Amino acid sequence: MKGLIGQSGLDARCATQLRVLQCIRMAAEISRTDIARALDSSPATVTAACTALLRAGLICEVERAPSDTVQRGRPRIMLQIANGAFYVAGMKIARHAILVMIVDSQGGEIVTHTAPLETSRMKAEDLVRAVRHALEAACAGCGLGIGQIAGVVLGMPGFVNGLTGFMHWSSSVLERNVDFAPLFREHLPCPTFIDNDANLVAKAEHLFGAGRGLRNFLVVTVEHGVGMGIVLDGELYRGERGCGAEFGHTKVQIQGAVCQCGQRGCLEAYVGDYAMVRDAATGRQGDGPTSIPEILEAARQGDALAQEVLQRASQFLGVALANLVNLFDPEHIVLARSRPPFDHPYPETMLDALRRNTVEVDAPLPEITVRNLDESMWAKGAAVHGIELVSILKIREQGAADAA
Numbered sequence: 001m002k003g004l005i006g007q008s009g010l011d012a013r014c015a016t017q018l019r020v021l022q023c024i025r026m027a028a029e030i031s032r033t034d035i036a037r038a039l040d041s042s043p044a045t046v047t048a049a050c051t052a053l054l055r056a057g058l059i060c061e062v063e064r065a066p067s068d069t070v071q072r073g074r075p076r077i078m079l080q081i082a083n084g085a086f087y088v089a090g091m092k093i094a095r096h097a098i099l100v101m102i103v104d105s106q107g108g109e110i111v112t113h114t115a116p117l118e119t120s121r122m123k124a125e126d127l128v129r130a131v132r133h134a135l136e137a138a139c140a141g142c143g144l145g146i147g148q149i150a151g152v153v154l155g156m157p158g159f160v161n162g163l164t165g166f167m168h169w170s171s172s173v174l175e176r177n178v179d180f181a182p183l184f185r186e187h188l189p190c191p192t193f194i195d196n197d198a199n200l201v202a203k204a205e206h207l208f209g210a211g212r213g214l215r216n217f218l219v220v221t222v223e224h225g226v227g228m229g230i231v232l233d234g235e236l237y238r239g240e241r242g243c244g245a246e247f248g249h250t251k252v253q254i255q256g257a258v259c260q261c262g263q264r265g266c267l268e269a270y271v272g273d274y275a276m277v278r279d280a281a282t283g284r285q286g287d288g289p290t291s292i293p294e295i296l297e298a299a300r301q302g303d304a305l306a307q308e309v310l311q312r313a314s315q316f317l318g319v320a321l322a323n324l325v326n327l328f329d330p331e332h333i334v335l336a337r338s339r340p341p342f343d344h345p346y347p348e349t350m351l352d353a354l355r356r357n358t359v360e361v362d363a364p365l366p367e368i369t370v371r372n373l374d375e376s377m378w379a380k381g382a383a384v385h386g387i388e389l390v391s392i393l394k395i396r397e398q399g400a401a402d403a404a
């Protein structure tokens with residue numbers, strides 16, 4: 001299964017088809033000539049790739065009136081992503097629920113569905129069963145049969161190898177070292193993939209959000225834990241074992257606070273929601289704040305411990321972001337969370353720590369966007385990734401059929 005997702009698993013002909021398909025997707029509607037120009041490729045190569053994509057049912061032709069008098073009388077043949085070629089489901093495994101978004105092959109949203117979870121951490125097989133139920137409910141909500149879904153992508157927190165389907169560790173799963181591929185084959189009706197949830201938010205930001213058109217940018221998510229997606233030279237960077245970008249587990253304190261990963265001194269052991277709730281309750285007899293909104297409210301009311309916890313988290317995050325700027329020199333960093341929103345002094349303290357710890361050069365800092373993330377963005381990123389993966393599978397199938 002290794003290499004299923006990476007373009008490295010495709011031969012040169014299929015890789016060209018994928019590039020042509022992505023070009024058509026970005027443009028929405030484009031002629032063969034303009035594709036060749038955009039990809040700096042020969043018209044013959046583009047024509048051959050388009051023929052294969054048309055045969056695979058992934059794209060379609062549309063006629064448009066000629067754009068100028070030179071071509072008078074001859075309609076222009078444009079290419080589009082085929083509508084209804086397939087459906088995919090993107091899912092985010094959150095603490096409280098599984099969020100599902102079903103989209104069509106053009107990326108059009110068909111339905112979103114939230115399936116509550118009774119517990120935030122469960123056995124891998126129980127999680128896959130819950131995913132199946134969530135998928136069934138989402139399909140029922142839009143009149144699709146579960147058999148019509150061509151692919152599923154699950155975004156989950158933790159050390160997840162998106163290339164192989166192997167999960168080293170996740171705060172959502174009780175076991176460590178789980179190969180999800182056989183569980184997916186047993187419980188789900190179509191090819192199913194996992195990926196780190198922050199990677200999928202980075203995908204969504206790259207296509208629809210602040211990262212649109214950028215070559216080098218980072219997305220940092222701050223929630224129960226702290227995640228990151230890295231886009232370098234226009235591509236998601238995953239690392240050699242598929243579990244890179246673990247920003248939340250970079251160490252900020254030797255022999256520091258215990259992290260949910262089992263190690264000490266991780267960034268998220270100070271900045272993650274669970275850590276702040278834990279620290280704000282220290283030394284109290286069960287009457288301390290039990291959520292981030294309660295910590296914020298306690299700090300506003302003058303509670304010294306709540307203020308200290310917030311201040312420390314802001315400074316740690318600011319310094320850690322400065323380290324990212326010093327390492328990557330990105331064009332843009334998106335700092336995102338779903339809820340509660342960033343509506344408190346936290347960002348200002350953090351940005352101040354960031355500015356004071358970034359290497360001094362005679363050039364402006366990268367742009368920082370502090371974003372309150374619409375929860376559907378996680379599932380949307382997963383769905384968009386699913387479109388790409390199912391397209392690769394279909395290109396491969398067509399390639400194998402052509403070779404036979």
Ligand SMILES: [Zn+2]
Nearest residue numbers: 249259261266
């Ligand atoms: Zn950790």
